Amino acid sequence: MVRILVGLLGAALVLLMLAEIFFAFLLPRRVKRDPAIVRSVFNYAWLPWRRLARSMSPQTADTMLGIYGPFGLLLNLVLWVAALMLGFACLQWAAGSHLGPMRATVSFGDDLYFSAATMTTDGPASLSAQTTFARTVQVITSGAGLAVLAIVIGYLPSLYQAFSRREATVSQLDARAGSPPSAGRLVIRSTQRDGWPALNRYLSGWETWVAELMETHLAYPVLAYFRSQHVNQNWLSAMCTVLDTCAFTIAAAPPGTVDSARFTYAIARHAVVDLSYSFHVDPIAPAPDRLPAGDLEELLRQLAEAGVEAATDLATIEKRLAYMRGNYEPYINALGRRLELSLPPWLAPESPTDNWRTTQWH
Secondary structure (H helix, E strand, C coil), X not given: CHHHHHHHHHHHHHHHHHHHHHHHHHXXXXXCCCCCHXXXXXXXXXXXXXXXXXCCCHHHHHHHHHHHHHHHHHHHHHHHHHHHHHHXXXXXXXXXXXXXXXXXXXXXXXXXXXXXXXXXXXXXXXXXXXXXXXXXXXXXXXXXXXXXXXXXXXXHHHHHHHHHHHHHHHHHHHHHHCCCCCHHHHHHHHCCCCHHHHHHHHXXXXXXXXXXXXXXXXXXXXXXXXXXXXXXXXXXXXXXXXXXXXXXXXXXXXXXXXXXXXXXXHHHHHHHHHHHHHCCCCCCCCCCCCCCHHHHHHHHXXXXXXXXXCCCCHHHHHHHHHHHHHCCHHHHHHHHHHHCXXXXXXXXXXXXXXXXXXXCCC
16 A cells, blocks of 8 residues: 555655646746746745845845845756656565565665666666566656757757847846936936937837747746846836836826837836736835826936926826836836845936946946
8 A cells, every 4th residue: 555655655755747848838928837846945045045146236136136046947947857756666576676686685776776876878888677567667768858858958049149139128128228227217318319209219229128028038937037147227117117118208298299109118117017917916006106296207307408398297297207106116026025126226327337337347
């Protein structure tokens, strides 16, 4: 009875791990992702890792947090493979450990060694399957090892290509919005020559980036933990800046001139809501208010000085902005708290320390 029970548990473990690998690598594009046994370990390990980083200096903490993405990816792979090895070893032990001469004593440790070696190489020379069932399990073990290797070889390049495309666009935001990015600076710099139409055209280019980020980060959640090359940049602050800018443009620009901003706002809001659901974080409004009335008045004053007038009065802009910000700020704030990523300011002064102005030597 004990061997039967162990065999059933081993078969269940193998099936669960194969199902999880299938969902994680081959069928990833779902907002709700089940099963998530190994990914739950990855998520729970983030909490003490984040707590440890908070006790360090900002530079060291960012390095520590940046390590977790690649580390978590390797942790997932190791746990999947280890669980498969254990499951196959349980199957061999449950069948009687027929891995040597019939009178030889074979322990569970030998079963585990045989399964591990079969998954990673052509099997150990000192042990060999002696029965039909043992040979069948050996073939399945070897096939599972080969399949996992092939999937990982195809998965890693796709993952890092998605990361590279994300970061290339985040870096382009630096010259227009500063470091860290600011919706106020993005609006002022983009409207200096051609007013609202120039800003609207610029925001249209972000629609594709946001849609791709939503697809890749839902498919590969580990990407959300990969940090940017600069401490004052990250994908979430770029997303927040784009949403802030779209919301302000829709609220203040003349009607009919900012259709692209509306489309980008819609897909970006969709992205942060779906990502919040995927990461199981509840929306929570940021405190204190990211855009007090005085900052909004200052932004409108700077626009007027640049020759760009708002189409509506301050009270109307405040009302529209409050409604639109309420649709995305709680979600993006919850993501920021979860991933230890700070949200950018709405209004920031011109800075001589933007990344494009400085280097490590100056």
